[in-house]
Amino acid sequence: MHDVVIVGAGPVGLFLACELGLSGCSVLVLEKESEPDSPWRTQPLGMRGLFGFSVGAFYRRGLLDELRSASFTLEGPGAPGRSDASSRPRMVGHFAGMVLDPAKVDTAALPFRLPSPAPDFTMITLRALESLLSERAVKLGVDIRRGVTVDAVVQDEDHVVVSSGEAGFEARWGVGCDGGRSAVRRLAGFEFTGTEPEFTGYTVLGTLADPEKLRPGINLTPTGMYIRMAIDGHLGMMDFDGGAFDRTRRPTREHLQTVLRRVSGTDVTLSDVRLASTFTDRAKQATAYRRGRVLLAGDAAHIHSPLGGQGLNTGLGDAVNLGWKLAATVRGHAPDGLLDTYGQERRPIGAQVLDWSRAQVSIMRPDQHGQAIQGVVRDLLGTRDGTTYVFEKVSGASIRYDLGDPHPLVGRNAPNFRLTEGTCLGELMRDGLGVVLDFSADRRLSGPAASWRNRLRYATGTPADDLGLGAVLVRPDGTVAWAGDHAFTPDGFESAASRWFGRPQA
Template identity: 85%
Template sequence: MHDVVIVGAGPVGLLLACELGLAGCSVLVLEKESEQGSPWRTQPLGMRGLFGFSIGAFYRRGLLDAIVDASSFPDGRDVRPQPDGPSPPRAVGHFAGMVLDPANVDMADLPFRLPSPSPDFTMISLQAVESLLSERAAELGVDIRHGVTVDAVEQDEDRVVVSAGEAGFEARWGVGCDGGRSAVRRLAGFDFDGTDPEFTGYTVVGTLADPAKLRPGFNLTPTGMYIRMAGDGHIAMLDFDGGAFDRSRQPTRDHLQTVLRRVSGTDVTLNDVRLASTFTDRAKQATTYRQGRVLLAGDAAHIHSPLGGQGLNTGIGDAVNLGWKLAATVRGHAPDGLLDTYSQERHPIGAQVLDWSRAQVSIMRPDRHAQAIQGVVRDLLGTRDGTTYVFEKVSGSSVRYDLGSAHPLVGRNAPNFRFDDGTCLGELMRDGLGVILDFSADGRLSGPAAAWRSRLCHVAGAPADDLGLGAVLVRPDGTVAWADDHDFSADEFERAASRWFGRP
């Protein structure tokens, strides 16, 4: 019997498997697709944006170089940040089809920011992410099986049984990372609530007879939106039909051309279609991410439109938050209630992402009221404050878990503190342990930290910039669990460490 069975070998399931494998857990991953390499996961259709919060998660596990090497921008830009930051991000993205200027981001306004080799944004294919995570998972002893379609999920007080035909797979815990149409979510009885769609979206790869009639990039129009990617025949469009066409039938060339002409306001001709799919802005979320011994992560826990590119990034946040907590539970040293904090922390983040998606849809509607609001929002987004606000939201800079502390750093992603020998915090976290940063002159945490040496890495010394802090406790997911100024006491640290890492 495995410790954990994960259903779904996409980026979220594989990253979770790596986190668990790193902690010494026995992990089985089941994937219904027989092999990788679908055109929907390669360039151009499989390209996704990774923002700073997500890239930082890979950096902390020693995968930054692999992510950067696999990244691909159409203009060939270098995604690595300048060594002496802070510098403006390479891209901000868009809000409701309105593209923002990264030069407008006020880096000085971002909280607790220190220079890092991890970029703020990059583009990468799903296949590239899955390939590097599959390789890392195999190195960690994770068992990945393709071509397995799950048709039953049962659990009792001690185990979960995931079945596929006559085959049954037992584990102490089960996690559904199997996408928006999650079988695990349905079979385990999770409630899935939200809002119905307002548009059908189309992703098309084909050729145009007269491509000059379509402006490149994002184009928000009075009847919808279209996106023309430069040079690769990739077009996306949104048609506000209430989601009526999605999943109803296969889109033909004639239908796609009709929609493209309507939303673009041109008589453009679509010569041929090589690939086409549909999607909607349906926005739903599991009411809880845990039912007994079964948990959900990624699109299995929440679905929404792809506006703003938050789906993959939100799923990565789920995986790194859940991984260390489930591992501690499996290994028997988790404090009471630790696993429940996964849903408590990540559910509000998922709800915010769904509302972020809904807000964009609401001002893209083809009616005069929405377009009037759109004009106001466009003016606000053109300001420095407006662009910075959006960047904070999409990059993950604004993510802060409520951990019950008034300290402004607690609950946030930890800054990348750098020490005299050149070592950075991100590099200290590759083994998946939490980290104690003791900046005090007397190294007062050396004694107490020794009690948690199997779960916490203790580092003493003054960093290049301590941000006015005396000590910081960082969870394995990169979240600051406790921080205090130079007058802190060892007792305060011990209470915080016991809360998150159990008894020494």
């Protein structure tokens, strides 16, 4: 019997498997696809953007170099360079089809930002990302089995059995990371609620007879939106038909050309279609992320439109948050209620992303109300404050969990503190432990920190910038669990450490 069985070998399931494997858990990953390669996972159709919150997670696990090697820019091979606290991001994206100017991001206004080798944004294909994570998972002892279709999930007080035909896979815990049409979510009885779609979206790989008739990039029009990608023949379209076409018929060349002409306002000709798929802005979320011994992460827990590129990043955030908590539970040293904090922290983030998506759809509506709102929003996005606000949202810089501590840094992603000898916080987190950084002169934390050996790493020194702090406690997922100013007391630290890492060791 395994400690954990994960259904779904996409980036979310694989990152979670790596986190669990890093902590010494026995992990089985089941994937219904027999082969990892498909045109939908490679360039150009499989291109995805990773924002700073996600890139930081790879950095903290020592995978930044591998991520850079697998990443690319739209102009060609290569990854974005170092992210400096004062430098502007190279790409911000768009909000409701309105492209944002990176020069308008006010980095000085971003909370607790310090220099980091992790870029604010990078492009990668799903195939490259999954390959990187699969290789990592296998090195950590994870068992990945492909071509397995799950048709039953049964649990009792002690274990979970995931079945495929006559084969049953038993584990102490089960996690569904199997996408928006999750079998685990349905079979385990999770409730999934939300809003129905307003548009049908299309992803197309084909040939345009007259590409000069379409403007490159993202184009919001009075009748919808179209995207002409940097790679010729790669198109995206959004048609406000109430989601009527999605999953109902095969998108023919004639239908796709009709939609493209309508949303672009041109008589462009789509001469052939090699691949095409549909999607919608349906926005739904599981009412709970855990039922007994079964949990959900990624699109299995929440679905929404791809506007703003938040789906993959939100799913990776789920995996980062869940991994260390489930591992501590498996290993028996988790404090009471630790696993429940996964849903308590991540479900509100998922709800925010769904509302972020809904807001964009409302602004894009091809009617007079939508057009009026667009004008107002364009004016706001023309300001530094407006663009910076959007960047904070899409990059993850605004994420803050409510941990019940009023300190403005607690609950946020930890800044990459750099000690005088050159060691950075990110480099101290590669083994998946929590970290105590003690900047204080009298080193009063060294004794208490030792009580959580094998769960916390203790480091001391004078940082290049301490942000006015005396010490910080950082959870394995990179979240600041406690922060003390120059007059801190050890009692505050010990209370936070016990809350997240259990009872101190003798």
